[in-house]
Amino acid sequence: MRRFAALLYKDFLLLVRDKAGLALLYLMPLVLVALMAYLQNDTFKAILENKLPVAVQNLDKGEVGDAICKSLEKVQLFSIDQLADSVPIKDVERRVANGDYQMALIIPEGLSEQLQNCVAQSIQHTFNDSIPAPVIASSKVTLLTDPTTKNSFMATLSSSLNEQITTMQTDLMLQEISLQVAQLSPMPIGEIKLPGKVVEVEQRVAQLNTDRLIPNATQHNVPAWGLFAIFFIVVSLAGNIIKEREEGSFLRLLAMPCSFTLYLISKVAVYLVICLTQVLLMAAVGCWLFPLLGLPALSLGTCWSGLLMVSVSAALAAIGFGVAIGQLARTSQQASVFGAISVVIMAALGGVWIPQFVMPKFMQIVSMCSPMNWGLSAYYNLLLRGSGWEGIWWQCLLLLTFGAVCFFVGRGKERRL
Amino acid sequence: MSKDLAIEISHLFKTYRDADRPAVNDLSLSVEQGDFFGLLGANGAGKTTTLSILCGLIKSSSGEVRLFDKDVNTQLKEIKPMIGVVPQEYALYPELTALENLQFFGGVYGLEKKQIAEQIEGMTDILQVKDLLNKRIARMSGGEKRRFNLMAGLLHRPKLLFLDEPTVGIDVKSQQIIIDFLRELNREGMTIIYTSHLMAEAETLCNHVAVMVQGRKLCDGCPSALVAEAGVANLHELCLNLMK
Numbered sequence: 001m002r003r004f005a006a007l008l009y010k011d012f013l014l015l016v017r018d019k020a021g022l023a024l025l026y027l028m029p030l031v032l033v034a035l036m037a038y039l040q041n042d043t044f045k046a047i048l049e050n051k052l053p054v055a056v057q058n059l060d061k062g063e064v065g066d067a068i069c070k071s072l073e074k075v076q077l078f079s080i081d082q083l084a085d086s087v088p089i090k091d092v093e094r095r096v097a098n099g100d101y102q103m104a105l106i107i108p109e110g111l112s113e114q115l116q117n118c119v120a121q122s123i124q125h126t127f128n129d130s131i132p133a134p135v136i137a138s139s140k141v142t143l144l145t146d147p148t149t150k151n152s153f154m155a156t157l158s159s160s161l162n163e164q165i166t167t168m169q170t171d172l173m174l175q176e177i178s179l180q181v182a183q184l185s186p187m188p189i190g191e192i193k194l195p196g197k198v199v200e201v202e203q204r205v206a207q208l209n210t211d212r213l214i215p216n217a218t219q220h221n222v223p224a225w226g227l228f229a230i231f232f233i234v235v236s237l238a239g240n241i242i243k244e245r246e247e248g249s250f251l252r253l254l255a256m257p258c259s260f261t262l263y264l265i266s267k268v269a270v271y272l273v274i275c276l277t278q279v280l281l282m283a284a285v286g287c288w289l290f291p292l293l294g295l296p297a298l299s300l301g302t303c304w305s306g307l308l309m310v311s312v313s314a315a316l317a318a319i320g321f322g323v324a325i326g327q328l329a330r331t332s333q334q335a336s337v338f339g340a341i342s343v344v345i346m347a348a349l350g351g352v353w354i355p356q357f358v359m360p361k362f363m364q365i366v367s368m369c370s371p372m373n374w375g376l377s378a379y380y381n382l383l384l385r386g387s388g389w390e391g392i393w394w395q396c397l398l399l400l401t402f403g404a405v406c407f408f409v410g411r412g413k414e415r416r417l
Numbered sequence: 418m419s420k421d422l423a424i425e426i427s428h429l430f431k432t433y434r435d436a437d438r439p440a441v442n443d444l445s446l447s448v449e450q451g452d453f454f455g456l457l458g459a460n461g462a463g464k465t466t467t468l469s470i471l472c473g474l475i476k477s478s479s480g481e482v483r484l485f486d487k488d489v490n491t492q493l494k495e496i497k498p499m500i501g502v503v504p505q506e507y508a509l510y511p512e513l514t515a516l517e518n519l520q521f522f523g524g525v526y527g528l529e530k531k532q533i534a535e536q537i538e539g540m541t542d543i544l545q546v547k548d549l550l551n552k553r554i555a556r557m558s559g560g561e562k563r564r565f566n567l568m569a570g571l572l573h574r575p576k577l578l579f580l581d582e583p584t585v586g587i588d589v590k591s592q593q594i595i596i597d598f599l600r601e602l603n604r605e606g607m608t609i610i611y612t613s614h615l616m617a618e619a620e621t622l623c624n625h626v627a628v629m630v631q632g633r634k635l636c637d638g639c640p641s642a643l644v645a646e647a648g649v650a651n652l653h654e655l656c657l658n659l660m661k
């Protein structure tokens with residue numbers, strides 16, 4: 001234990017004495033995150049606010065048509081255009097095919113009336129056998145879609161439609177039942193009404209239906225550059241290991257009763273603390289500094305243990321990688337060049353600079369090879385999806401495995417000159 | 418074998434990767450406990466290589482090395498606490514102060530703070546570096562670094578001390594201070610293995626020397642006996658003759 005304490009203190013001192021290196025570890029990511037978030041804010045806003053044009057022609061003019069229109073307007077993914085009744089269907093179809101609209105919805109004339117009649121008749125039928133069951137002449141709501149429209153958006157629209165129509169049916173049914181009961185019962189009863197709307201269509205539902213999560217500038221840049229910062233310790237850590245070897249102090253350690261593993265574990269511990277303070281710093285910047293710069297503030301979600309887990313996993317992955325480079329590289333020159341370049345490539349692939357969701361399909365797949373992508377997707381899940389451990393365990397496992405493999409590769413390459 | 422041997426080497430070979438000739442070539446040697454042993458030879462003779470094998474820093478290609486009757490290859494763990502190593506290059510952290518360096522290495526030996534402080538106190542007096550303790554190694558002169566380099570290997574008072582050219586590149590006064598200190602340690606019973614190409618220094622200091630040329634041992638024994646046997650004036654002349 002005394003040995004380990006001595007090693008820890010030494011590694012801590014070495015870091016603290018290297019003021020320039022320390023500044024690089026903390027300041028560089030800080031500057032980058034602020035700069036990139038600031039630069040990308042408008043772009044992210046544009047992506048987020050880019051609404052799909054949807055045309056609606058409401059020929060119904062009844063309750064049902066109105067309700068459908070209202071509910072569609074609530075879906076923030078769509079910008080709704082109300083078409084005049086006079087526009088012929090051929091025209092609507094042409095405009096969708098041209099791409100003016102992603103989708104067009106035509107609510108037929110008399111939909112409300114038809115629905116009302118149908119419901120009334122079926123209720124009356126249940127109360128009184130002499131009234132025939134209604135012949136369901138299902139009313140057609142026409143949905144025209146652009147062939148390029150994503151399935152997910154169509155799903156959003158149809159689910160919103162179906163929910164709306166079901167609600168209307170239920171409402172009408174309840175109305176009719178109360179009417180019938182009033183006729184049978186000697187006691188006057190009031191109208192049966194469900195308290196408020198039973199089903200609401202929210203944007204949130206719409207987002208979950210789409211398989212791509214779109215962060216804002218803060219939600220992307222803070223975790224992305226946080227991960228970059230974590231991985232950038234590779235340069236410092238590998239340099240530190242090699243310097244120790246070049247300066248000869250490592251040689252002395254080898255001749256002393258100090259195990260190589262303990263020597264490495266001390267470095268792991270010290271750099272783990274560095275990584276976690278980096279993450280804290282970045283989070284603080286996102287929460288408090290960004291609003292002052294006019295950027296969206298970072299909200300950390302609810303799963304704190306998950307955030308800690310992802311950060312620790314990413315840190316251990318980076319540290320393992322650093323140990324491997326420190327042990328495999330021959331000179332500090334080699335280590336810093338290779339370390340820096342590999343981290344930058346990992347960052348580029350992993351979607352730190354350019355988020356994965358705007359990459360071409362092929363690159364989106366390549367991107368999944370980068371440990372930074374694993375970390376980023378875990379952070380996304382926590383910050384954007386509001387998921388808990390179920391949304392991150394897989395990524396954490398990958399990160400930890402990567403770190404462990406690298407660590408043991410480095411450890412195995414015990415250099416005895 | 419005798420229990421009094423500190424070191425026993427038999428048929429030691431070491432060929433570095435990509436080297437065309439062995440750096441150590443069939444070296445057999447024994448050093449008794451309490452000896453002040455000098456391993457002498459020109460640059461590139463294989464002194465550092467031999468020393469590194471003795472303290473387990475590098476693996477030999479073949480041959481056997483035993484320290485205090487323990488095999489270096491298999492019982493290194495038990496050997497390490499008994500030996501002290503002072504490498505040829507300064508093996509200290511330049512960014513840490515002398516005191517921090519010493520406290521660290523003492524800590525790795527598992528020593529308590531108090532023990533370390535006592536050792537430092539005693540040695541800094543003798544080596545005359547007390548006022549340098551809080552100076553960073555990077556800002557010290559060569560001679561100052563040498564002295565702390567030496568101290569770092571002595572904190573745990575090893576039974577066997579390896580010194581690789583401890584007096585190279587420093588002024589006469591510092592040299593003398595170090596030599597006196599080593600003599601004192603040896604008198605107290607520490608076995609010292611020391612490499613040098615300074616024949617005169619070795620002749621006065623050592624009771625046992627071996628001369629290496631290109632990895633091979635040319636002779637070993639008591640310096641005065643070797644000189645008398647060869648009929649030369651001193652060790653320096655003997656080496657010149659041997660290298661011809």
Ligand SMILES: Nc1ncnc2c1ncn2[C@@H]1O[C@H](COP(=O)(O)OP(=O)(O)OP(=O)(O)O)[C@@H](O)[C@H]1O
Pocket residue numbers: 417433434436440458459460461462463464465466467505614
């Ligand atoms: N790490 C290494 N890899 C390859 N060859 C080496 C290595 N270290 C030393 N050698 C070679 O082995 C031979 C012996 O080197 P060594 O350092 O043992 O000599 P030395 O006697 O200590 O010399 P000096 O007095 O200059 O310190 C030399 O020819 C050297 O070039």
Ligand SMILES: [Mg+2]
Pocket residue numbers: 464465466505581
């Ligand atoms: Mg040497």
